[in-house]
Amino acid sequence: MITAKDDRRRTFEAVPAGAQAASWWGRAWTAALEQASRDGARLDRGRAYAAGGHVDAVTVTPGRIVAYVRGSRPRPYRTELILPAFADDEWSVLLEAVAAEPASLAALLEREVPQSLAGQVLPAAGELLARCSCPDPARPPCKHAAALCYRTARLLDEDPFVLLLVRGRGERELLEELTRRNAAHAARERPRSAPGFPGVPARAALARTALPPLPAPLPVPAAAGLPPAYPADPAGPDPLALDQLASDAAARALALLATAEDPLAGLSLWQDAVRLASAHPTAGLTGAARVLYRDLARATGRSTTDLARAAAAWRQGGRAALAALEEPWDPPAGPFDRARPALIAAGRGSFRPARNRLSCGTRQLRLGRDGLWYAYESRPGDEDWWPTGRPCPDPVTALRG
Known part of the structure; x- marks a missing residue:
């Protein structure tokens, strides 16, 4: 660390x-x-x-x-x-x-x-x-x-x-x-009004008296293509959000074509929003990414701080790391009991246990259901814990980041 x-x-x-x-x-x-x-x-x-x-x-x-x-x-x-x-x-x-x-x-x-x-x-x-x-x-x-x-x-x-x-x-x-x-x-910014650009109802656009025969399937491409450039329009969606959604949809479609399996199957709305937000390593610092974070947080009923913290956990280790962030549990005897003596022997301090968590000052370790230790940090005197480093089966190594 x-x-x-x-x-x-x-x-x-x-x-x-x-x-x-x-x-x-x-x-x-x-x-x-x-x-x-x-x-x-x-x-x-x-x-x-x-x-x-x-x-x-x-x-x-x-x-x-x-x-x-x-x-x-x-x-x-x-x-x-x-x-x-x-x-x-x-x-x-x-x-x-x-x-x-x-x-x-x-x-x-x-x-x-x-x-x-x-x-x-x-x-x-x-x-x-x-x-x-x-x-x-x-x-x-x-x-x-x-x-x-x-x-x-x-x-x-x-x-x-x-x-x-x-x-x-x-x-x-x-x-x-x-x-x-x-x-x-x-979190303090006022939500934007709904877009007012014109459109056509999907039912009217798709209605036709006779459908042409389907074309022959195309071969599966080697890689997903790049989306077109979306011009900025004050009355339209954010270009960065459109670009990311188009890129993500293309990559998901390619995986479905190649393997017939959906790589995102089973994700909840919140997990999918966290996954999308985690693609931005700046954690919403730039103006464009800030809009994306705000819209994703609003769609899931969470705050932008919750989303930023969850995105950091997802970058730490995906769905298992997000579960370690949000789901306290009572681990069985074994690795959890051996962690505290190992930390003391390594000179890392005396950690107090609370369910699957070990805390000492501004440092914390959380044991995930996957058997990995996830490190967290907080400012002195503040219980605002943020994920850091990479997960590891050894608590001492995980704490070092």
Whole structure:
């Protein structure tokens, strides 16, 4: 299991080549340090060091970026870039603003810094500071700090979550928090009115005096085709929902043609809705997927939070994982009784039992009727359990994720 502490420390052994940032946020990063320097020649040498591979592995933690930079002497210099991390209340305001704006979410999931966040997350004038163990007596930044700044800009080109990590939060915990906040936003949205586009009754469209003979059956295709592009229409259904339903129907029809068996036979309305929602790994974060989650939740009489949690369970292990989420049961003696001593022996803590569940702080294991252990997580002091990791017959391995 990845903890928040693990998520807040990343080391990059390899950094993309070059010293010039390609993205606008990468250039804004270097501009923050360049504005603090009055020595253009020192910056030029820093760019040359960055381009020449003088910067070793870069470690990023909240408020700090550290690397060893090789200069003219045999021993490299320890160089740091310092940027204040946000307090919890600042993060709460920022995440709420992102969750309420689909365009910002979509940009972030595409690994771009949203323009709406630029003034909040990028360094302000004088905010980005540098330290170095070199003997350069001049006012910082020295050439080693400049080299680290240019190499960090190349990291930001590839992954803007590095910038958010410097500000205090790791990628995984950010996406989990945004998932919860978006579920709440979607639940508060007003349902759309029924579509008003014209149509023809099916009885009238199919009525005819004589039916032509049936054509010869076509051979079974090798793969399901792609659905046509559906244009967006304010009065029509959501294009993403139509695309997914068409793709799902095509794949199901192909399986019926090839095997004469329905792969989804026996699924309830709720299970089928969860299966459809689980196809979106962003868990309803994007604006289009949010509409799909909202409509599926409304059709099944559940909340979007229930649907997001169930979709996460389905991605964890299908129908059996969904049953582990929703159906507490009393397991017989055997694997369940042996799990607690095994967890204690592995140093995972003392878990309290409750039916088929073992809980300890923010961690929980659930024994499914299939004999597999399913791991869950919750925030401290909150019984809001969410599936994580993959199921396993061994509880210690399942808990590790």
